[in-house]
Amino acid sequence: AVEEHMAYFDGLVSADKRIEPRDAMPEGYRKTLIRQIAQHAHSEIIGMQPEGNWISRAPSLRRKAILMAKVQDEAGHGLYLYSAAETLGMDREEMLDLLHAGKQKYSSIFNYPTLTWADAGAIGWLVDGAAIMNQVPLCRCSYGPYARAMIRVCKEESFHQRQGFEILWVLARGTEEQKAMAQDAANRWWWPALMMFGPPDSGEQAKGGHTAQNMAWGIKRFTNDDLRQKFVDMTVPQAQKLGLTLPDPDLTYNEETGHWDFGPIDWDEFWRVLGGDGPCNAERISHRKAAHDEGAWVREAAVAYADKQAARAGA
Ligand code: 3HC
Numbered sequence: 001a002v003e004e005h006m007a008y009f010d011g012l013v014s015a016d017k018r019i020e021p022r023d024a025m026p027e028g029y030r031k032t033l034i035r036q037i038a039q040h041a042h043s044e045i046i047g048m049q050p051e052g053n054w055i056s057r058a059p060s061l062r063r064k065a066i067l068m069a070k071v072q073d074e075a076g077h078g079l080y081l082y083s084a085a086e087t088l089g090m091d092r093e094e095m096l097d098l099l100h101a102g103k104q105k106y107s108s109i110f111n112y113p114t115l116t117w118a119d120a121g122a123i124g125w126l127v128d129g130a131a132i133m134n135q136v137p138l139c140r141c142s143y144g145p146y147a148r149a150m151i152r153v154c155k156e157e158s159f160h161q162r163q164g165f166e167i168l169w170v171l172a173r174g175t176e177e178q179k180a181m182a183q184d185a186a187n188r189w190w191w192p193a194l195m196m197f198g199p200p201d202s203g204e205q206a207k208g209g210h211t212a213q214n215m216a217w218g219i220k221r222f223t224n225d226d227l228r229q230k231f232v233d234m235t236v237p238q239a240q241k242l243g244l245t246l247p248d249p250d251l252t253y254n255e256e257t258g259h260w261d262f263g264p265i266d267w268d269e270f271w272r273v274l275g276g277d278g279p280c281n282a283e284r285i286s287h288r289k290a291a292h293d294e295g296a297w298v299r300e301a302a303v304a305y306a307d308k309q310a311a312r313a314g315a
Helices: 002-014 027-046 046-051 061-087 090-101 120-135 144-172 175-193 211-216 224-242 267-277 280-295 298-313
Strands: 253-254 259-260
Touching: 027 046, 027 061, 027 090, 027 211, 027 267, 027 280, 046 061, 046 280, 061 090, 061 144, 090 280, 120 144, 120 175, 120 224, 144 175, 144 224, 175 224, 175 267, 224 259, 267 280, 280 298
Parallel strands: none
Antiparallel strands: 253 259
């Protein structure tokens, strides 16, 4: 029977159909999805912090309303991603415990600080831009609940990307100080945004990696390097429109390949940040834990209310 189930799973994958929670699946498939979806959910929740930092200091009421809506969208994304992970048999409480204990990851990018208002623009433009490039193919991920969650997430991310671009557009056409602020933000976020796609496909820095297996399972549709290249090709013309330069002297258009070539990425920095030693790792986790502890009464109240409703229904 196990063999029959696995043949059914393989059949769904090779026919490019969706796997649903009721279907039998290899343990490795379930584990890798829990790892990726939990990591993705945590990224959305931790990702609220760098931009949340600017809500109270946004330069106008309109900017503040937009930024608040955007940060709330990230919370919503986190919540449906936790729900998607729960369909694989993992409890939300457990995922949060693993995050707080440093046993599940979140994206490297959220360990960098937001020093000026222009960073809200650079995050929207570059970080959400990179997130969309990575997440649009996930709408075709073989696991149904994850793929479906990605559809709405991607729509909202495109709005986020545009609002970030527009923040920088206005700054880049402002005073000399504002232009300098936009340029400084682009300088600081460019390389970490390229690292978001994960380690290179080959060479010493690849360090094993899940790509080949995840592509065979229809979880990943493109390799990390392919998505990174697509992102560079999309973003360079946008930087030119903004009138900002990207901090890479090696960035050149390659007539032969039709792609933008770029310089080497500092993978030591990437692994350092993953290891917990980025500029804001400690601050992000301690803020997250404090928010969790301060929210304990809300969770207790919700449980008490649910118990009361259940008791009434039973009476
Ligand atoms: N940050 C932290 N860890 C990363 C990483 C990054 N940017 N890129 C790769 N890694 C980790 C992997 O998790 C893996 O470690 P593990 O085995 O301990 O889990 C290791 O580095 C090797 O990487 P692989 O490429 O082999 O791993 P994957 O096949 O899982 O690919 C990925 C990595 C492309 C990031 C993939 O997991 C993915 O597509 N995830 C979903 C997207 C996501 O998580 N996005 C989060 C950032 S964007 C966002 O949250 C939206 C924003 O608007 C708030």
